[in-house]
Each structure stands twice: as C-alpha cells, then as structure tokens.
Amino acid sequence: MTRFLRRLDPAPLLLSLPAGLILGLFLLLPLLATALLSFRSYSLYTGIEPVLELGNYLEIFGDGYFLEIFLRTARIAALATLLTILIGAPEAIILMRMRAPWRGLFLLVALGPLLISVVSRTLGWALLLGSTGVVNTALMAAGLIAEPIRFMYTEWGVTVALAHVLLPFMIISVMTVLQRLDPQVENASHALGAGGVTTFRRVILPQLLPGIFAGSIIVFAMAASAFATPQIIGGRRLKVVATLIYDEYLFSLNWPLGAALALLLFAIVIVVAVGFNRLAESRFARMYG
Template structure:
C-alpha cells in the first residue's frame, strides 16, 4: 500500500455510530401520560362534546350535534358582559398582585435569617388554609357590619359603611389575597438569580436607589413578574369560590355562570359551552403572555 493511500485512509473521517432507538424514555413517561389523558384530556373532550348538544325543557339533553350554544353565547350581550367582567376582574387582580407581590418578594429577599424564613412562612402560610375559609374571613371583614366598616365608622372616618360585598372591588381584594403567594413565589425565584454585587456597583457609580430599582433590579425580575402574572390571571379567571361568596348572585363571572347552568337550570350543554369558551380564552391569553415571557428571558439572560 502506497504512502498516499495510507494518508487518505487515516484522514478519512469515521462515520458516526447510528443511535439505537430506545423505548425507555417513552415507557418512563407512559404512567404520567396515562394519568394526564385520563384525568385531564378525557374530561375536556367529553365537555367539548357535551357543549355541542342541545337542551330542551321537556326533552333534556338531546343527541343532535350543533353550534347552537356557542351561537347563543356570541349573540347575547348578557354573556358578553359576564365574560368581560371575568377578564376585567382577573386583570385588575393580576395588577394588584404584581404591585404588592413584587416589592414584597424583594423585601423578603433582602431580609436576613431568621426573619426571612419567618416572614416567608407568614406569606405562604395561607396556602395551607382552604380557599373557602379564607374567603369567608374576607366576607366577615368586608361586610356592612364587618370589622373594617365598624372600625372606620367608629373612628369617624366614614359616615356610612362602604359597600364591599357583592361588588367587583370586594372580589378583587379577596382574590388578590388568595393568589398573592403565587406572585411572591414567582418573583422570589427570579430574585435568586440576582447578584447583590450588581446593586452595590450601581450605587458606587452614583446611581440613586430609585434608578437601581428601575434600571438594574426591575429588568432582571420582570420575567418572574410576568410568569407570576400568567399564573394569577389563569387562577383568577377560573376562580369559583371567592366570586361566589364575595360576589354573590348579583355579580356573576364565567365560573359561577357555568355552575348555575349545570345545577340550577340543568342546561348542561350551555354550561359546558361557557366552560369551553373560558378555557379557550385563558389559553389564548396565557400563550400570548408566555411568548412575551420567553422574549423577556431571552433579552435578560442572553
């Protein structure tokens, strides 16, 4: 064999070994896929199918397939008002949680042990209590004869009790308290990546505390705020117990309306259509916000 042939054989790249198909990852994920498919996808598909049926006062749920329920929701201004109220309450609740939760998470992050652990437990402790119990507590606080109105009228600050119950304001306050821990947790996770030396460097270069917060801290924790906002908005839009107790029957949202259609009027197809539209609206908003979060993460951590 000549030297040129030998050099060519040595220089020739070896073909990469072909990867063998392994079924292990699929088998490991199979139990989770079965659980998700059984407990989540199957009920959603059944709800979607149910929403395509019709309902009669004397015939009940019929076997025909149509988009009659969706057409009724789209054409009736009553349903428009309820869906707009639902998303308005969810948006205002999200803004309130962001305005209070983000500074609170930053303050907790700057605390030293053991106070940081104590106040973090105080903040996350309400998650261990039932949502119904917390909402009933707010009902006793916000009522016309509740603690807040009695205190303010007793001090002479108010001449008459302020109406919080059965109003959007009362629902937003109660929902913000219920969902605040989710915002704090999201911002807290983002703060773990924040280097305190960056703040010290900005201060040493002459930046004011407000400038440090606006130009250094806020851009880095913004992905956490956006992630927490997605969680809070989704939970607020689908909340049932808090709007039902604080809002009562006067102030309906999509979740309480679907409940009434299922159990009061027994119009299951219409209730299912309301639930499907609420889910679709949530998905559209969440996917759009998730794109914004991904772009923000790419800008901050690139």
C-alpha cells in the first residue's frame, strides 16, 4: 500500500481540483439543496415546514394527473427527437456533399436558429401557427381548408416548434461523424456493384448511427426539459413537466412539490440518456466487435 501511494502522481488530482470544485459548487450543491427541499412538507397556512417526509413523492406517484403530464412530456420529447432525425440527418448529408462557398452559406442557414433567442423563435412559430397566422391564411387562400386548423395549444404544435429549435444540435452531431467518413468507402461500394439504396443502408447509415444516437440524446434531454416553447405554444392548458414546475414555484408557492417534480424529471432524463447510450454501445459492439 505504501509503495502504491508513493507511485501515485498527485499532478492529475491537483489539475482536476478546480474543475471539481466548480462542478460541486454550481451543480452538485444545488442538486443536493433541491433534493433536501423535495422532502419538506408544505401547507398553505404555515408554508414550508422543517420536517422530512415522502409526501411529495407519494402525491406525484399516486395522482394520475402528474402521470399524464410526465407521459405527455415524454411523448413530445420523443416525437421532436424523431422529427429532428428525419430532417437533420439528411440535411447534414446534403451539407457535407456541398462545395464551397455553398456549404458555408447553407450551414449558416441551418445553424442560424442558434443565433436567435429561443423565445423569439417560438414567438415566430406562434405567428405562423395561429388561427390567423401565415399557415392557416395561406391554406384558406388556396382553398385547401374551409376553416383554420388548430395548431396552437396542441401537442403537435409544441412538437414542431421544439423540433425546429433543437434541429441544429442534430445537424452538428451528424456532421461531426460525417467529417470522419472516408468518401472512398462509398466509391468502393459503387465499384463493387452496389446501388445507391444498398450503399446508403450498408455503408453510410451504419457510420451515421453514432452521430444520430448522440444527437438524439441531446435533443431528447433538451426537449423534455424545455420551458419557453411549451409555455408559449402550449399555453396554460397543455402542461408539461417544466411548465408545471414553474407553476408550483411561482403560483402555488409549493416549492417542495416543485423540487420533487424537478428531481424526477432530472432522474428520468438521466436514465433515458444512460440507457440509450448503453443500447447504442451494445449495438456497435455487435456490429464491429
């Protein structure tokens, strides 16, 4: 043991100490404070009481209202992730096949939403999807519909707006993988007689999967915890977990229940991300192992 301690180099520990302190101060300490708050009880007349109990968690798991909101949040996040895959992966492939200066120009267009506030982008979608918005006005002017379609305050409207907001993250993830892709592999596939569909399915798609999986984890986590877009597009009636936490903190003033909801959302996102990552690793191990 003494010989092992002598060989132990303290330099890596000392170099990582500042990052560890910052992580503990700004992430672990607030999480610990939120966890302790979630076990407090709340009364309308006495406020937050200094007792530790499981009442908030029992209320969440015992009330179908909270289960419905968690399922709605997961459904919206999953559909938004699927939309970003269907749009972002082909868009990344097309961008990588473009030549300068068109690649840089269209890449700026694709990643441009990141330069604009989420609130501004969401308000733009509200103008597009409203009953008197651009979409309904154009469809009615073309004679395709007789009355406005209800996009606002629906899960579909929130999903589309979230997919647009988070699409650049999927594009960046897939393009990062494509930059390491050797174009000669695709040429070799064509030289051996494979068609375009076979080449994409057997050569290109397997190499795209790491980027798609990484982008999916990022998009799902951000969509599940999004607040501004569901609040503006979904309104007061279409609740997701983030807007429910906001209401518990600022309107009901039930901070312990809001803290319990926030911790459960955090735990679910972590479990989904880790599980998805393990699934991807096992799949790649079977493919390339």
